[in-house]
Amino acid sequence: MAGLKIAYVAGVMPGKWIDRWRARLEEHPLEIFQYDDAAAYLALLADGEADLVFIRWTGESPASSVATDDKPALHVIPLYEEVGVVCAPKDHDIEYFDDVVPAEAVEGQNFFNVEEFGPKMTMELVGTGAGVAVMPMSLARLHRRKDVVSKPLEGAPTSSVGLAWLRVDPVNPDPRAEATESNPLVAEFIGIVRGRTASSSRQPSIQTQQEQQAKVARKERQSAPKPNAAKAKNASAASGSKSGAKNAASRRAKPSRTRRRPR
Numbered sequence: 001m002a003g004l005k006i007a008y009v010a011g012v013m014p015g016k017w018i019d020r021w022r023a024r025l026e027e028h029p030l031e032i033f034q035y036d037d038a039a040a041y042l043a044l045l046a047d048g049e050a051d052l053v054f055i056r057w058t059g060e061s062p063a064s065s066v067a068t069d070d071k072p073a074l075h076v077i078p079l080y081e082e083v084g085v086v087c088a089p090k091d092h093d094i095e096y097f098d099d100v101v102p103a104e105a106v107e108g109q110n111f112f113n114v115e116e117f118g119p120k121m122t123m124e125l126v127g128t129g130a131g132v133a134v135m136p137m138s139l140a141r142l143h144r145r146k147d148v149v150s151k152p153l154e155g156a157p158t159s160s161v162g163l164a165w166l167r168v169d170p171v172n173p174d175p176r177a178e179a180t181e182s183n184p185l186v187a188e189f190i191g192i193v194r195g196r197t198a199s200s201s202r203q204p205s206i207q208t209q210q211e212q213q214a215k216v217a218r219k220e221r222q223s224a225p226k227p228n229a230a231k232a233k234n235a236s237a238a239s240g241s242k243s244g245a246k247n248a249a250s251r252r253a254k255p256s257r258t259r260r261r262p263r
Contacts, residue, residue: 002028002185003028003029003030003031003185004028004030004031004051004052004185004186004189005030005031005033005049005050005051005052006018006030006031006032006033006050006051006052006053006054006189007032007033007034007035007041007044007049007050007052007053007054008032008033008034008035008053008054009034009035009036009038009041009053009054009055009056009161010034010035010036010119010139010142011056011082011119011136011138011139011141011142012054012056012138012161013138014032014054017189017192017193018030018032020192021188021189021192023198024192024198025185025188028185033050036118036119036120037118038055038056038057041053041055041164042070042071042072045072045074045164045165045166046072046166046176048176051165051180051183051185051186052163052164052165052186052189052190053163053164053165054079054161054162054163054164055076055161055162055163055164056082056136056159056160056161057159057160057162058157058158058159058160061076061078061160061162062074062076062164063075063076063164064167065167065169066169066171067169067172067174072166072167072169072174072177073166073167073168073169073174073177074164074165074166074167075164075165075166075167076162076163076164077162077163077164077190077193077194078160078161078162079160079161079162079163079193080160080161081158081159081160081161082136082137082138082158082159082160082161083136083137083152083156083158084134084135084136084137084152084153084156084157084158084159085134085135085136085137085140085150085151085152085153085156086101086106086132086133086134086150086151086152086153086156087122087123087126087132087133087134087135087140087148087149087150088106088109088126088132088148088149088150089126089127089128089129089132089147089148089149090127090146090147090148090149092132092149093105094106094149094151095149095151097151099151099152100151100152100153100154101151101152101153101154102154103153103154103155106132106153109131109132110130110131110132111131111132111133111134112125112126112130112131112132112133114133114134114135114139119135119139119140119142119143120143122135123140123143123144123145123148124145126148127145127147127148134153134156134157136159137150137152163190163193165180165186165190166180166181167181168181
């Protein structure tokens with residue numbers, strides 16, 4: 001049966017939502033895959049390679065109601081924020097700090113650009129002792145190495161993680177966005193991510209069940225046997241006959257009055 005294509009950026013762990021889907025809608029399989037370039041979600045959605053995408057961003061939400069030349073209109077549900085950590089070679093001074101590393105502890109260091117090299121290659125470069133890098137904690141854990149230490153950095157930018165899908169731009173409607181918004185399976189997955197229970201009346205699957213139950217109830221009422229019209233008519237006639245006989249008897253029982261002729 002039809003299912004959904006779900007993509008998630010490296011470091012995000014969508015397992016709990018995937019498990020809930022499989023427990024409720026196992027007849028609709030999910031195609032799940034990871035992507036590494038944080039900016040690739042736009043192409044994945046625009047090209048139809050994914051129906052919904054777990055994304056990571058820094059700064060303002062990428063949600064928008066209007067499409068542009070380089071970006072489609074998007075719905076985005078913010079889910080949580082990630083702490084930024086500094087990654088340094090083993091035996092670096094940051095190991096002496098128990099919790100958060102002060103910003104001055106890494107001042108003047110050679111910082112590798114994570115966007116340029118990618119998180120995996122960046123960690124390899126850090127491991128050589130040639131410099132340090134700042135990245136989301138989930139990426140540092142995903143690509144952790146024995147020769148690299150990572151700790152939260154004071155003042156490091158936080159990043160946000162959320163779920164994105166195409167939105168219909170009323171000015172420039174896109175068929176793919178319209179198909180996404182009208183897909184009940186997309187709405188079902190969004191409800192799961194929002195935390196709705198399996199019995200929530202806002203879930204499309206429950207709404208469908210309620211509509212089917214109401215339809216069956218209407219059919220049962222329409223097909224229920226109606227009272228026999230002939231019996232009802234006979235009962236009415238019998239009632240009328242009894243009433244007529246009673247009135248006649250009442251008239252006979254009354255004494256007749258005769259007028260006296262005046263003398």
